[in-house]
Amino acid sequence: MHKVTLIPGDGIGPEITEAARQVIEATGVNIQWEIVEAGAEMIPRYGKPLPDHVLDSIRRNKVALKGPVTTPVGQGFRSVNVTLRQELDLYANLRPARTIPNIPSRYQGVDLLVVRENTEDLYAGVEHRVGKDAAESIKIITREASERIARFAFETARRQGRKKVTAVHKANIMKLTDGLFLESVRSVAEHYPQIAYEEVIVDAMCMKLVQEPENYDVLVLPNLYGDIVSDLCAGLVGGLGVAPGANIGLECAVFEAVHGSAPQIAGQNLANPLAIILSGVMMLRHLGENKYAAMIEDAVNGVLEEGKELTADLGGTATTRSMTEEIIKRIYENR
Ligand code: ATP
Numbered sequence: 001m002h003k004v005t006l007i008p009g010d011g012i013g014p015e016i017t018e019a020a021r022q023v024i025e026a027t028g029v030n031i032q033w034e035i036v037e038a039g040a041e042m043i044p045r046y047g048k049p050l051p052d053h054v055l056d057s058i059r060r061n062k063v064a065l066k067g068p069v070t071t072p073v074g075q076g077f078r079s080v081n082v083t084l085r086q087e088l089d090l091y092a093n094l095r096p097a098r099t100i101p102n103i104p105s106r107y108q109g110v111d112l113l114v115v116r117e118n119t120e121d122l123y124a125g126v127e128h129r130v131g132k133d134a135a136e137s138i139k140i141i142t143r144e145a146s147e148r149i150a151r152f153a154f155e156t157a158r159r160q161g162r163k164k165v166t167a168v169h170k171a172n173i174m175k176l177t178d179g180l181f182l183e184s185v186r187s188v189a190e191h192y193p194q195i196a197y198e199e200v201i202v203d204a205m206c207m208k209l210v211q212e213p214e215n216y217d218v219l220v221l222p223n224l225y226g227d228i229v230s231d232l233c234a235g236l237v238g239g240l241g242v243a244p245g246a247n248i249g250l251e252c253a254v255f256e257a258v259h260g261s262a263p264q265i266a267g268q269n270l271a272n273p274l275a276i277i278l279s280g281v282m283m284l285r286h287l288g289e290n291k292y293a294a295m296i297e298d299a300v301n302g303v304l305e306e307g308k309e310l311t312a313d314l315g316g317t318a319t320t321r322s323m324t325e326e327i328i329k330r331i332y333e334n335r
């Protein structure tokens with residue numbers, strides 16, 4: 001039996017995490033959920049959007065499935081997502097982008113794995129004003145974090161039988177910071193002679209990805225480029241509604257959709273639950289429950305191939321509930 005922390009989140013979070021929970025339970029996998037809340041509504045009671053008991057729950061269970069959590073603007077709180085990554089040292093952000101059957105998209109044959117460094121770079125939050133009319137943000141790159149993310153990228157590539165790792169950088173301009181990143185990734189690449197290794201400058205990478213995404217396999221990037229390029233990759237294969245993600249550390253792992261809380265469609269039964277459901281599939285694989293992961297994947301592919309129960313973002317008229325129920329029905333049929 002696995003114990004898993006479930007964070008519903010806000011906006012469309014509660015609807016889609018509920019869908020994911022039901023789909024996962026339909027497989028018969030033995031999971032006990034510990035449901036804990038995070039977000040702006042926690043502030044009056046706990047004085048912060050990410051209460052300590054939420055972190056404790058994840059530390060205890062080691063695995064969490066998380067809905068999107070909005071950062072309250074202008075109240076001086078750090079982003080819940082960034083705090084979670086830093087507190088739990090979830091140093092690797094993993095976002096697969098693979099062509100999905102029957103989803104309208106400009107490309108075919110895309111199978112990318114974006115590995116984003118999750119703890120430093122310009123996200124370290126070392127920012128200050130310099131007088132009235134200037135501001136500075138400090139970009140921090142360390143050999144330790146860069147080698148760690150590189151090892152993660154190459155190990156994942158090896159495990160998944162992938163052929164190539166591409167390090168993405170801007171070392172021609174940021175010679176010291178991105179230079180150190182590249183130096184670190186290169187030193188790790190030497191230990192994986194069976195996996196091809198190349199380096200591409202981030203602007204050129206964006207162009208090449210939209211021209212011929214099928215030429216790339218695993219991408220490893222510092223935090224900020226990783227943020228931008230992983231959204232780009234989600235766009236290559238059907239958009240945010242179907243893009244799953246994982247934040248992985250040495251101790252804990254938090255699985256969540258790439259998208260945010262989409263407040264305009266919250267509570268209306270309109271959100272596409274697939275991104276969080278597919279994040280749940282990644283979670284099951286992480287837990288070693290490959291059989292149950294495959295059951296969900298097959299059911300999702302079946303629903304997409306039939307094309308009847310698709311939410312609006314995929315060009316259909318289905319609701320969150322009707323799409324979820326169709327997936328569950330297919331899981332039961334094949335159990
Ligand atoms: P946040 O501030 O939490 O990021 P957001 O509105 O920017 O919230 P995003 O996830 O970044 O939310 O999504 C941008 C837009 O993409 C949303 O406004 C919505 O229209 C669409 N979108 C995102 N996720 C979904 C989903 N699961 N189903 C349907 N549409 C979605």
Ligand code: MG
Nearest residue numbers: 259260261262
């Ligand atoms: Mg957003």
